[in-house]
Structures are given as C-alpha cells and as structure tokens.
Amino acid sequence: MMGRVDDEREAVTESDMPESDMPKSGKNRHDPDENGRFGPYGGRFMPEALIAALDELSTAYDKARLDPEFTGELDRLLREYAGRPSLLTEAPRFAEHAGGATILLKREDLNHTGSHKINNVLGQALLTKRMGKKRVIAETGAGQHGVASATACALLGLECVVYMGEVDTERQALNVARMRLLGAEVIPVRTGSRTLKDAINEALRDWVANVEDSHYLLGTAAGAHPFPVMVRNLHKVIGEEAHQQTLERLGRLPDAVVACVGGGSNAIGVFHGFLDDPNVRLIGIEPGGKGLDSGEHGATLSEGTPGLLHGALSYLLQDEDGQTIEAYSISAGLDYPGVGPEHSWLKDTGRAEYRAATDAEAMEAFQLLSRTEGIIPAIESAHALAGARTLGQELGPDAVILVNLSGRGDKDVDTAARWFGLVSEENLG
Amino acid sequence: MSRLDEVFAKTRAEGRAALIGYLPAGYPTVAESIELLGAMADGGCDVVEVGLPYSDPVMDGPTIQAASVTALDAGFRVRQVFDVVSELARRQVPAVVMTYWNPVHHYGVAAFAKDLAAAGGLGIVTPDLIPDEAADWLAASRDTGMDRIFLVAPSSTEERLALTTSAASGFVYATAVMGVTGARDAVGVDAADLVRRTRAHTELPIGVGLGVRDGAQAATVAGFADAVIVGSAFVAAAERGGVTAVRELASELAEGVRNPA
Structure with a gap:
C-alpha cells in the first residue's frame, strides 16, 4: 500500500538511518534492536x-x-x-459534539470480520x-x-x-x-x-x-x-492508507490521530503512518473503566509501572509485589493489564500521549456516533471517539482529528442494550 | 565451591542422583509451607525448591496454578519467601527459590539476591528468564554467591545449550517434556536425549523435572540424570495428606534415586 506520498516520506527518513538499517534489510529506524x-x-x-x-x-x-x-x-x-483499503469517512454531525473539529474516521470496522x-x-x-x-x-x-x-x-x-x-x-x-x-x-x-x-x-x-x-x-x-514488531508491521497499512487518504481529501495531515489502546495493535498500526510527521499528535485512549481513582480500569500506560507480562518488559498494572492486577473495562477487548512495549517507548519519549476514557464516556460516544452518523462502533473504538470529543473541544473548530474506528459494534449490542436499558431484562440472555 | 556443589559432590560420592522437591511458599499458609518443605527434606530430598507464588504462572499446569492461587488468596507476600528460606536454612535444609521473573524484577534484582543470600538461600531457578535477558541477575548472583539455575528444553538448539549452560551454576534444570508442570504417566523419551546433549556442553549436574511422580519414575530418571526434580506430585500429596503424605512421597522417591533403573 505504499503510495506516492509515502515514498517521498521514506526518502526523507532514510537519510538519517544508519547504514545497517537501510531498507535492504526491510527494517527502519523505528524497529526494535536485535534483542527486540x-x-x-x-x-x-x-x-x-x-x-x-x-x-x-x-x-x-x-x-x-x-x-x-x-x-x-x-x-x-x-x-x-478483507476489503482494503478501508474507507475514510468524515463525521460532521458527530463533530458538532466534538468542539466542531473536523473528525475523520478510518473505517477498519468495514473490513471483513468487522475489525482491524x-x-x-x-x-x-x-x-x-x-x-x-x-x-x-x-x-x-x-x-x-x-x-x-x-x-x-x-x-x-x-x-x-x-x-x-x-x-x-x-x-x-x-x-x-x-x-x-x-x-x-x-x-x-x-x-x-x-x-x-x-x-x-x-x-x-x-x-x-x-x-x-x-x-x-x-x-x-x-x-x-x-x-x-511483526504485528505492528502487519497493521501499519492502516496508518499508511490514512496518511495518504487524509492528504488527498484535505490537502493536509491531521493535527492528531486518536486510537484506543488495550494491547495496542490498532493504535500502533495507525500511529506508524504518522510517526515521522512531528506535527501530528498521536493520542492513545485507554479504558478508564469506572474511573482511574476507582482502581477498576485498564489504563496501563496512565497508571501502571514497567514490569514483565507475557514475555515483554512494558508498562503493567501490578501491585507492590509485582503480581499482575486484573484490569477492568466494559470493553472485553481492552481489559488487559499489559500493553505493547512500543507504546511504553512512545510514552517515555513523549512521541505519543496516553489518556483514559471511562465506561460512561465511551458508552456516550458509542450512542452518539450511532445516532449522528448511523455507525455503531465497537465499544473499544468508542473509547477513541470519546477521546476525540475531548480533544476536539480542546483544539477547536480548525482542528482535524483522525480517529481509528477499529471495529464495528454488532458484537456489543447486547452490552449496549443493558447499559441503555433498550429492551427489558428478561429478553436479554 | 557453592553449597549446591557440595550437595552434588556428596550424592556423586554416594553414586546416586540427588532428589529435589518443589513446594510453593505460603501454601496453604506460610507456617504450614515451612513444615511441608521440611517434611520433604526429612523424607529424603537433598535440596528443596521453594516456589514463589505468582499471578501468571505460564509454565505451570493446573496443580501448581491452584496452589499459587491458594497462597496468594491467603495473603502471601513476596518478602515472606525469605522467612521460609531462613527457617529451612536454620534446619540445615539446602533451599533454592523457584520464581517467575517479574516479582524479582519488581523487588529489585540486586536486593532480592542480597536478601535471599542473607536468608541462607542457595540460588534461584528461573522458568521465564533466559540468560540473554539476565545481565542484572548474572551480576547480582556473582556479587552474592547465589547459584543461577537456568532451564534447558528438548527444543533448545546446541547453540542455546552452550549459552545456557555457560551462564548457569549449581545445576542445570532440564525440562523432560515440551509442556507445563504436572505429574505424567511417562516422562518423555526426550529427557534422556536432552541430558545427553546438555552433558556435551557442561560439567554441571543436570536435573530432570516435569512429570515425575513416583519411585519407579524417579529410578528411571536417576538412571541418566544427576538429579530428579519433583513438583506437582508433592503439591498433590500436600493437598491429599499434608506433612505425612509429603514425607512418604519423599521417602518413596528417595528410594527410587538410590535404585536407578
């Protein structure tokens, strides 16, 4: 999916790569060292x-x-x-509730199987x-x-x-x-x-x-x-497409790219299309659950400390003994106490920012997108939408915010029906 | 010469394999775990492995997972492992700690090694730490005289066997089968082959674990390994019959290592 624009960008970044990282190895300066x-x-x-x-x-x-x-x-x-490239959809009616900023949705929900x-x-x-x-x-x-x-x-x-x-x-x-x-x-x-x-x-x-x-x-x-690195590279196509599509649509890059972060695969994929564009803010939204103060959340980068889980050193929700703390989120795809190691590095270097959206904020965004744009998002992606609303209010109407809509919400209708009381309890499984 | 070297010098002089038994600290309580570990030694274990209960024991099967949960639910804290080791040392029981790496990483690798040494522990068995990632542990173990017991597996290449054995001390832990802990009907044929391949790279004693549960199996493994390591079967015995059952199993296994098949 390397378009013309990407080729130009590669040409700029290659000049500051050390010899051993030149593309003949297929690697770039954002790859991990030989020890991963x-x-x-x-x-x-x-x-x-x-x-x-x-x-x-x-x-x-x-x-x-x-x-x-x-x-x-x-x-x-x-x-x-799978149906790639996925669409880029502007969400103007949703944007009215996001400070009037231009909101672009990268439609990973339209891929076969309904997510990235x-x-x-x-x-x-x-x-x-x-x-x-x-x-x-x-x-x-x-x-x-x-x-x-x-x-x-x-x-x-x-x-x-x-x-x-x-x-x-x-x-x-x-x-x-x-x-x-x-x-x-x-x-x-x-x-x-x-x-x-x-x-x-x-x-x-x-x-x-x-x-x-x-x-x-x-x-x-x-x-x-x-x-x-492998999973990130396989998802990089999201960011590469979005980069090109945004330029073609608006003649400019977005001010910010927003994605939800559980383990962090959709976020790292979309971020990688913009990593070398220093004016594009990269913002990951973690599951805030019942609030960061409640202790019931999955906001690993916001609240965790570096530790080991499932084979990598990364931020981790752990207690004072290094025992893993169980994460909580209304979203089954985000309640993970660990996070991908590259996100930890992006956090420490300051290249990406990480915030949290609570269950309630995510569910409000879930309903809002459904009603304003006719798109039912995955609850995971609704966290990114909630983050984009806050950001839009901070940045104002001139801002362009790209949201990675990582999945569709069909699987979440049952959860939503309970949350909003849409059908009587006895009709739910 | 480390204290583990002395243990193996003794068992070699007796012309037999050593018996190493595992039980988690804090299972079912800290006080009871000390008695259970003591009973393993009374029954004939030459070395005890004190497990450190951890929330995500990916190398363990259902028996040890359940014991870890019991210990953690009872409020086990990492620093209590030193109380357990210290009491065992007072009773002259050679003890090593077996632990997943995050609790040590979180405690501070140097501090953990120092506190373990102060408690009278002999080293650490590290199921999810490979020498490639162990620079701080290599340094801390040298500073404190703690032994570094790394694992080798049937899937280890010759290159990795060379790397791992050269970083290890005390003994090398050979996992008999590709899989998690748990008593099995047969210890894999892979085990003898792995011991043979490992021996080509090191003079260190080689212990075989994963799956041994009775005297007959212990005798088989003692026929080709320098130590027989038993874990899940001890946990099951502790659950079934407490101190008595643990001591009896240790006696049966001790008989096995003295009569190699």
Missing part, C-alpha cells in the same frame, strides 16, 4: 522451551517480509478478501503455512481476534484453537458461536480473572506443549519478540 527492545522495553522474558520457536518465527518473518511472493499474496488477500484484526491474522496465517505448521493457537478477549483467526484458518485450511476467558465467553456469546461456525475450537478459560490475560496464559501453555506443529497467532502488538 524498543528503548528498554520489549525483549523475550519467556521459557527456554519457546525460544527456538520465537527464533524460527523471527527468521521466517524476516524472510517473508522481503519476499514478493509473500507480500504479494498478503496484499492480494487484504484487497480481495484481519490485517494481522492474514499475515500470520500465511506465515504459519510458510513455516509448515498446520495448527493455529489464538487467544481472544472481545472475540474480534478469535473470529478473525478462525476466519483466516478457514480460508487457508488450518486447524484453529481459540482460548477465551470464561467471563468473555459469556459477555460475547455470539462471537463464540461465530468462531465455532467457522470451524474453530473455542476453549473457555477458567483460571485467574477468566479474561484476556488468562486466555493468553493458557494459549502459551498450549504452545509450549505443541510448538512443533502449532503457531501461536498472538492478536496484539505485545508479547515476546518478534510479536510486537
């Missing part, structure tokens, strides 16, 4: 049993990303199967086949990544096992049915907080035992190296 570190963050805090698989994955990915056969096939699938997750799963599923593996393990919170994984596996003829916290299987029962329809095995996880974090633990346990024939298709830009 973004500044101090990232790395591989993993059992030795998985290191060989991580090395195999790194090697396979480094070859694939430069192989026209692989990139050509991925581009074709993104275009002909398809970008990553198509890439990793192709890679699974390339590595000669036949089975895919995935975790899911809201079900978006699980559905996307099940979809890609059905398309490519791979066996698919999805771990999902029991709490989430209840919150997102329809997505469980979707995954099973697509031929995946869904395993409810009953340990710990029975949400996304525990689903990842269980997926890792499966991977240790079955690493020979199985690939762990991690759904976010977190975990041990090379997952953060």
Whole structure:
C-alpha cells in the first residue's frame, strides 16, 4: 500500500538511518534492536522451551517480509478478501459534539470480520503455512481476534484453537458461536480473572506443549519478540492508507490521530503512518473503566509501572509485589493489564500521549456516533471517539482529528442494550 | 565451591542422583509451607525448591496454578519467601527459590539476591528468564554467591545449550517434556536425549523435572540424570495428606534415586 506520498516520506527518513538499517534489510529506524527492545522495553522474558520457536518465527518473518511472493499474496488477500483499503469517512454531525473539529474516521470496522484484526491474522496465517505448521493457537478477549483467526484458518485450511476467558465467553456469546461456525475450537478459560490475560496464559501453555506443529497467532502488538514488531508491521497499512487518504481529501495531515489502546495493535498500526510527521499528535485512549481513582480500569500506560507480562518488559498494572492486577473495562477487548512495549517507548519519549476514557464516556460516544452518523462502533473504538470529543473541544473548530474506528459494534449490542436499558431484562440472555 | 556443589559432590560420592522437591511458599499458609518443605527434606530430598507464588504462572499446569492461587488468596507476600528460606536454612535444609521473573524484577534484582543470600538461600531457578535477558541477575548472583539455575528444553538448539549452560551454576534444570508442570504417566523419551546433549556442553549436574511422580519414575530418571526434580506430585500429596503424605512421597522417591533403573 505504499503510495506516492509515502515514498517521498521514506526518502526523507532514510537519510538519517544508519547504514545497517537501510531498507535492504526491510527494517527502519523505528524497529526494535536485535534483542527486540524498543528503548528498554520489549525483549523475550519467556521459557527456554519457546525460544527456538520465537527464533524460527523471527527468521521466517524476516524472510517473508522481503519476499514478493509473500507480500504479494498478503496484499492480494487484504484487497480481495478483507476489503482494503478501508474507507475514510468524515463525521460532521458527530463533530458538532466534538468542539466542531473536523473528525475523520478510518473505517477498519468495514473490513471483513468487522475489525482491524484481519490485517494481522492474514499475515500470520500465511506465515504459519510458510513455516509448515498446520495448527493455529489464538487467544481472544472481545472475540474480534478469535473470529478473525478462525476466519483466516478457514480460508487457508488450518486447524484453529481459540482460548477465551470464561467471563468473555459469556459477555460475547455470539462471537463464540461465530468462531465455532467457522470451524474453530473455542476453549473457555477458567483460571485467574477468566479474561484476556488468562486466555493468553493458557494459549502459551498450549504452545509450549505443541510448538512443533502449532503457531501461536498472538492478536496484539505485545508479547515476546518478534510479536510486537511483526504485528505492528502487519497493521501499519492502516496508518499508511490514512496518511495518504487524509492528504488527498484535505490537502493536509491531521493535527492528531486518536486510537484506543488495550494491547495496542490498532493504535500502533495507525500511529506508524504518522510517526515521522512531528506535527501530528498521536493520542492513545485507554479504558478508564469506572474511573482511574476507582482502581477498576485498564489504563496501563496512565497508571501502571514497567514490569514483565507475557514475555515483554512494558508498562503493567501490578501491585507492590509485582503480581499482575486484573484490569477492568466494559470493553472485553481492552481489559488487559499489559500493553505493547512500543507504546511504553512512545510514552517515555513523549512521541505519543496516553489518556483514559471511562465506561460512561465511551458508552456516550458509542450512542452518539450511532445516532449522528448511523455507525455503531465497537465499544473499544468508542473509547477513541470519546477521546476525540475531548480533544476536539480542546483544539477547536480548525482542528482535524483522525480517529481509528477499529471495529464495528454488532458484537456489543447486547452490552449496549443493558447499559441503555433498550429492551427489558428478561429478553436479554 | 557453592553449597549446591557440595550437595552434588556428596550424592556423586554416594553414586546416586540427588532428589529435589518443589513446594510453593505460603501454601496453604506460610507456617504450614515451612513444615511441608521440611517434611520433604526429612523424607529424603537433598535440596528443596521453594516456589514463589505468582499471578501468571505460564509454565505451570493446573496443580501448581491452584496452589499459587491458594497462597496468594491467603495473603502471601513476596518478602515472606525469605522467612521460609531462613527457617529451612536454620534446619540445615539446602533451599533454592523457584520464581517467575517479574516479582524479582519488581523487588529489585540486586536486593532480592542480597536478601535471599542473607536468608541462607542457595540460588534461584528461573522458568521465564533466559540468560540473554539476565545481565542484572548474572551480576547480582556473582556479587552474592547465589547459584543461577537456568532451564534447558528438548527444543533448545546446541547453540542455546552452550549459552545456557555457560551462564548457569549449581545445576542445570532440564525440562523432560515440551509442556507445563504436572505429574505424567511417562516422562518423555526426550529427557534422556536432552541430558545427553546438555552433558556435551557442561560439567554441571543436570536435573530432570516435569512429570515425575513416583519411585519407579524417579529410578528411571536417576538412571541418566544427576538429579530428579519433583513438583506437582508433592503439591498433590500436600493437598491429599499434608506433612505425612509429603514425607512418604519423599521417602518413596528417595528410594527410587538410590535404585536407578
């Protein structure tokens, strides 16, 4: 998806790259070092049993990303199967409630399977086949990544096992049915907080035992190296398209790019289209749950401290003993106590800013977008919309704000119906 | 010569493998965990591994996960691991700590090593820390004389076996199967092969863990390894019959390591 504009931008940035980082390696100056570190963050805090698989994955990915056969096939699938490029939609009636700023929505909700997750799963599923593996393990919170994984596996003829916290299987029962329809095995996880974090633990346990024939298709830009850089690169297409589309539409870049951050994959994907444009503010919106003071939230970057979870050093919600604290959010896709390591680095360097939106603010934005634009967003994405409203009021009517609408809200109708009291309780499952 | 070296010098002199038993600190309470760990030593364990309960034990199966939850729910705090180790040291029980890395990272690696040494601990087994990421632990362990017990796995390449064994001290922990902890009917055939491959890289004793649950299996593993490591089976015994069951299992396993198959 490298358009003309991107090519020019690359030409500028290449001049300040050290020789070893020149594009012949396919890498750029935003890539982690050879140990998978973004500044101090990232790395591989993993059992030795998985290191060989991580090395195999790194090697396979480094070859694939430069192989026209692989990139050509991925581009074709993104275009002909997932529906890329996704649209850029202006939201003028919503914008009236956002300080009158120009609000542009990057419509990842219109991708096949209804979210940005398809970008990553198509890439990793192709890679699974390339590595000669036949089975895919995935975790899911809201079900978006699980559905996307099940979809890609059905398309490519791979066996698919999805771990999902029991709490989430209840919150997102329809997505469980979707995954099973697509031929995946869904395993409810009953340990710990029975949400996304525990689903990842269980997926890792499966991977240790079955690493020979199985690939762990991690759904976010977190975990041990090379997952953060690989997942980010597979989602970079969001930002690259949005960069070009905004220029074509308005003849200028946005003042700010806003995205929700759970693990942080959609945010890192859209941010990467604008990382080298210093005048574009990058703003991640974390789940504020019942408020940051309540202790019931998932605002890892806003409230956490650096620590280790699922293989990487990154900001983390942890107690005074380094035990992971269970995150909370109304959104099943955001209640994760960790975050991708590159976000930690972007926070520390100040290149990106991170704020929080509460359940109530997100649900208000959820309803507002539905009623003003006829678009029902995922509750995850509604956090970004809530952040954009606040930002629009700060920046005023001259501002242009690009919001990554990472997913659609069909899966959340049940939650919304309860929140707003739209149907009587006995009609809800 | 570290204290673990002395333990292995003794078991080698006796012409047998060492027996290493694992139980989590704080399970079911701190006081009871001390008695259970003590019973393992009374029953014949040469070294005890004191587990540090952690919220996200990805290398552990259901038995140890459940024990960790019990300990944490009972209010276990990280600093209490030093109380447990200190009491075991007072009873002349050689003890190492087995811990996921975040609690140590959060405590401060140098401070943890210092406090463990002060409590009389001998080293740390690190299931999710590889030498590549362990610069601060390598330094802290050298400063404090703590042993660094890294893991090797059937999937480890020759290059990684060389790297890991050269960074390790005390002993090398060989995971018998590709998988998480938990008693199994058969210890993988991979185990003997892994020990053989590891031995080509190091003079250190090699302990085999993951899946051993009874005397017969201990005897089999003792036939090719320098130490037999048992965890989940001890947790199950503690749950089933407390101190008595733990001591009995230790005796059965101790018999096994003295009669290698």
